[in-house]
Amino acid sequence: MAARMPRLLLITGCSQLLTLRGPVPRRGRALQDPQIISDGALLVRDGVILAVGPRRAIERAVEARRAKRLDLGGRVVLPGLVDSHTHLIFARSRVEDYAARIEGKTYEQIARAGGGILSSVRALRDAPVSALKKRARADLARFAAHGTTTLEAKSGYGLDALAELKTLRLLRELHHEQPLDIVSTFLGAHVVPPEFRGRANDYLDFLTRLLIPQVALEGLAEYCDVYCDRGAFNARQARRILNVGRECGLTPRIHAGQLSRAGGARLAVEVGAASADHLEHITRGDIRALAKSGVVATLLPGCEFHLGARDYAPARALIAAGAAVALATDYNPGTSPTLSLPMILSIACAQMRMTPAEAIAAATINPAYSLRRHTRIGSLEVGKYADAAVFDVADYREIPYYFGVNRCCLTLKQGNVIHSSLAADAEPLAP
Ligand code: NIG
Numbered sequence: 363m364a365a366r367m368p369r370l371l372l373i374t375g376c377s378q379l380l381t382l383r384g385p386v387p388r389r390g391r392a393l394q395d396p397q398i399i400s401d402g403a404l405l406v407r408d409g410v411i412l413a414v415g416p417r418r419a420i421e422r423a424v425e426a427r428r429a430k431r432l433d434l435g436g437r438v439v440l441p442g443l444v445d446s447h448t449h450l451i452f453a454r455s456r457v458e459d460y461a462a463r464i465e466g467k468t469y470e471q472i473a474r475a476g477g478g479i480l481s482s483v484r485a486l487r488d489a490p491v492s493a494l495k496k497r498a499r500a501d502l503a504r505f506a507a508h509g510t511t512t513l514e515a516k517s518g519y520g521l522d523a524l525a526e527l528k529t530l531r532l533l534r535e536l537h538h539e540q541p542l543d544i545v546s547t548f549l550g551a552h553v554v555p556p557e558f559r560g561r562a563n564d565y566l567d568f569l570t571r572l573l574i575p576q577v578a579l580e581g582l583a584e585y586c587d588v589y590c591d592r593g594a595f596n597a598r599q600a601r602r603i604l605n606v607g608r609e610c611g612l613t614p615r616i617h618a619g620q621l622s623r624a625g626g627a628r629l630a631v632e633v634g635a636a637s638a639d640h641l642e643h644i645t646r647g648d649i650r651a652l653a654k655s656g657v658v659a660t661l662l663p664g665c666e667f668h669l670g671a672r673d674y675a676p677a678r679a680l681i682a683a684g685a686a687v688a689l690a691t692d693y694n695p696g697t698s699p700t701l702s703l704p705m706i707l708s709i710a711c712a713q714m715r716m717t718p719a720e721a722i723a724a725a726t727i728n729p730a731y732s733l734r735r736h737t738r739i740g741s742l743e744v745g746k747y748a749d750a751a752v753f754d755v756a757d758y759r760e761i762p763y764y765f766g767v768n769r770c771c772l773t774l775k776q777g778n779v780i781h782s783s784l785a786a787d788a789e790p791l792a793p
């Protein structure tokens with residue numbers, strides 16, 4: 363439950379306040395500058411930032427004198443983290459796939475043997491909504507505990523009308539019932555479901571003629587995604603899905619180049635997708651095309667980490683070419699069962715050579731842009747939501763440095779405390 367904060371709130375004790383003010387989306391050298399204010403402060407009215415700057419200046423504002431004070435005691439403050447790629451709703455873990463991979467089976471071998479995505483589909487179809495909801499609520503509290511204040515979430519473990527709609531309606535309910543903002547994406551084209559085995563084009567007919575229009579009509583999703591890869595859908599099939607989605611008002615996103623170069627990155631540019639995600643298998647030409655476009659290149663290094671793979675996406679080449687890079691968890695039971703963006707930052711820095719500053723921009727303002735929410739979230743600026751993540755570290759670079767340990771000690775969503783491990787300090791003090 364969110365602890366309601368007073369109407370006027372003055373937040374001080376921010377040893378480093380990373381505002382992420384600046385060009386949107388961030389590209390190239392601009393990714394390097396998180397716009398740090400030392401000994402910063404935020405003045406918040408009704409959940410929206412009224413002023414941000416050095417503490418001494420903010421304290422002089424007339425409203426600051428009437429505000430309740432929340433002193434963070436010298437901690438590092440970032441915009442609330444934005445996770446622009448998750449598969450939040452699933453019924454159970456796939457720990458048996460994990461164990462089989464450790465013993466030498468590959469992700470694709472396991473999928474062909476009946477494990478993989480289709481085993482999550484069977485489990486989700488059988489699961490009562492109440493069980494899915496209980497699991498998702500617990501996960502959302504964990505997202506908040508790791509600093510995430512907005513997340514995208516996809517369907518795609520239903521793959522029939524009943525189970526896809528069950529997922530998307532549950533996401534809508536969750537969005538309204540708990541403090542995190544959830545942005546929904548329809549991923550009916552995740553893989554071909556068992557009842558359409560060998561008839562991929564018939565499944566696409568069902569999606570384009572029936573399910574996508576219904577999802578759009580009910581307002582159940584903002585985005586339409588497709589898994590364009592070996593073992594899923596080819597670029598021609600993916601184009602068909604994304605174009606119909608767009609005609610129905612759903613903006614394209616795409617799973618591209620995770621296992622093979624299937625043309626998904628170029629397709630993202632061609633259809634003007636908000637985001638092309640994964641990108642482990644792309645060419646120099648793909649990199650140039652992405653860099654020249656408005657498509658956000660969303661990297662998901664939790665997958666390589668969890669699968670024990672070495673083919674991390676070429677983050678340095680993408681940044682050097684000028685692509686707008688984002689990082690996301692891809693929280694899902696098969697390839698990336700982490701919901702910790704700080705952990706993703708650690709992997710991105712150590713394995714893809716992103717700098718801590720680049721990684722933070724890639725987990726705040728750039729994913730906010732890819733979700734078309736950048737005027738409200740992703741940076742700490744006047745007029746934006748007071749969504750913030752507070753870390754118990756001395757320097758922001760220690761967030762990826764202390765890998766695997768959650769240093770997020772306070773999370774604010776529109777000025778309300780939605781997670782705190784600082785029980786006593788988290789209450790605003792009298793002015
Ligand atoms: O983004 N690759 C497709 N979708 C997910 C994996 C889903 C699963 O294995 O359950 C991904 O990695």
Ligand code: FE
Pocket residue numbers: 447448449617692694
């Ligand atoms: Fe995914």
